[in-house]
Amino acid sequence: MTKTLDTVWNSCLEIIKDIVEWQHFKTWFEPIRPVELKTNILVIQVPSQFFYEYLEEHYVNLLAKTLRRVLGKDAQLEYRIMVDSGNHKNKPLTMDIPAHGYKTYSNNEMDFPLVINNPVKNPFVIPGLKKMQIDPQLNPIYTFDSYVEGDSNRVARRAGKTVAEKPGANSFNPLVIYGGVGLGKTHLAQAIGNEVKRVNANKVVLYVSSEKFINQFVDHSRNNAINDFIHFYQLIDVLIIDDVQFFNRAEKSQDAFFAIFNHLHQSGKQLILTSDKAPKDLEGVQERLLSRFRWGLSADLQVPDYETRIEILERKMKNDGLEMPKEVVKYLAYNINSNVRELEGALISLLAQSSLNRREIDLELAKKVLRNFVKTSSKEITIEAIQKMVCDYFDVAYDKLLQKTRKREIVQARQITMYLAKSFTKNSLKTIGEHFGGRDHTTVIHSCQTVKDLMDTDNVFRENVMELQQKVQLAAL
Known part of the structure; x- marks a missing residue:
């Protein structure tokens, strides 16, 4: 049955909604309008050049993979950018730009493209695997340069730099980075991986979430291929496992990780783990694993202080080529003090609304737009x-x-x-x-x-x- 324009886009939205955070979905995907379906090309209209550039930088891979899942492997994406909204006399002025900059994914690479340009369907069972074929799964925007140092993260960041300079040949093995939601654990862990690849491209680095690790283990258990699974992970020089607290519900996956951990550690390879709690507070994780987590360094991330929050905002604005009044920056840093993710999310939401409404950013707009993020003061300090x-x-x-x-x-x-x-x-x-x-x-x-x-x-x-x-x-x- 021929798919209609709305059917295709609604199917894409249903997939995307389960992947991105709710606030980001509301900000970046709900304003998009599907306007044309040309065979295998979907044209989507976005409200501004800024909106288009943000999607290209942060979500083009997700859009491409989702569209291919809905329309097939030959699906393509085009943007229709609203240059001028027009009026009762003139029609809106738009321009069409094809999406670009994303990798070509085959169907069996969508879930976890560990191996590039390899015809084998199962990415773990690869006879004569060449190490350089392993995709590290790192986000290139996560670097030490973009990670603002402050009192809340100084120990963890400097330990991370040490690990990146001499992976496996330092006393911080494993390096366990722990802290609450949105404090930068994933950013710091991936920054280490990116720095290792920058300094020594021959090092095999792999970043994987604990949930992905567990799901892969289950799949290989069903196919009686656990040895292949373990062997693959033993090829890695720097292994980064995100959110190890989720191992608490996977006893057999812990057994496999125990074997992998021992082999890598004894071989002088580097392990980097993140968690929402200190190793001593993790429940449901085998004691033999916890004891190994304590072999190296456990470094915590805390909520950034006011000065650091201002620097985070200013750094992000500088990197994105943005300007904003100082009083608005202070307002954001002052009111949003829970975590870095909310702070950056509030900034992005403010910029998006400014673009959508074609209005300059000022304190009044910040207070109006960000009421869902910030708790406004009930009184002004004197x-x-x-x-x-x-x-x-x-x-x-x-x-x-x-x-x-x-x-x-x-x-x-x-x-x-x-x-x-x-x-x-x-x-x-x-x-x-x-x-x-x-x-x-x-x-x-x-x-x-x-x-x-x-x-x-x-x-x-x-x-x-x-x-x-x-x-x-x-x-x-």
């Missing part, structure tokens, strides 16, 4: 409230902040208060200075710069400022 917090924290009398004195503890308390007032209130530099005995705006500028410099050189000072930042944030919620 300079007086910040002064009181700092005085209580350092046990300094309020009137001391206003006096002209060179006592170090008073001067620093005043400088920190000015710094926080500039960061967390909308007051001008002049207004802030007036709250400190009538000082002028240049004093405020000098104080803010002094605080930034001391945070870079004095760990104790930085910790005090960061703790006060958290107190101010909580007070505003």
Whole structure:
């Protein structure tokens, strides 16, 4: 039966909906409109050039594989980009661009294309396998350069760099990276793999989720091919297993992984594991595996602090060639403090809505668009409230902040208060200075710069400022 345009696109959406996160689906796939089906070519209309570029960078592989699953292996994709929405006199102006940049996938490579250009249907049973044919399954955007370092991840990131420089020849084997959802475990693990491939292309690297590992094991068990399965994994030089906590429901898969782990470790190969918990807190995982997880280093990732969240946003904007008012960046970093994934998701949603509505990004748009992401403040923090917090924290009398004195503890308390007032209130530099005995705006500028410099050189000072930042944030919620 001939497939209609809407049938094809709705079938694609049903598949995509099960793969991408709900918010990303709403932002990037619901606005797409199927406009034409030419034999095996599906034409989809997108609302802007930015929208098209984002799909090409992040979702073109998914769109290509999904379309081939629905239309067949010869399916192709084209974009119709809305250049001008038109009006009652003029028709909308559009341009058509073919999709490009994705790999050619055959039917039996769709689920897990470990081996490139190999005619064997089963990617694990490969007589005379050449190591260089193994696809590492790494996302090239996950690098150390794009992974912002802060107090929340410094140990894990630096351990990862050490592993990448000397895989298998360091004391961090295995390297276990653990932390909550959206804190960058997968990014860091894949950054290690990408760095290994960059430095030594001959190293065989493989990234695989624990769920994929388990599913492959089950398939090979049914075909009595467990030895082939284990043998394949023993070929790897750097094995990255994501979300090992899911091994808790797969006893026999744990047995296979135990054999693989032992062989790789004894052969001087590198293992990198990620988990949502520390090894000691993993339930349902064999004790003999847990003991081996503890052989190396377990490094945790924590929620990034306010300064790091700002740097994450600024780094992403710079990489994507985007600009946004500083007050909007601060608003996002201030309100979204749960994890990096939500932070980046909020930024993407804001940019998408700006593109769709053809409107400049400002604080008003950010508050309106991101109400599903952020918990808006029930009250605005005041300079007086910040002064009181700092005085209580350092046990300094309020009137001391206003006096002209060179006592170090008073001067620093005043400088920190000015710094926080500039960061967390909308007051001008002049207004802030007036709250400190009538000082002028240049004093405020000098104080803010002094605080930034001391945070870079004095760990104790930085910790005090960061703790006060958290107190101010909580007070505003």
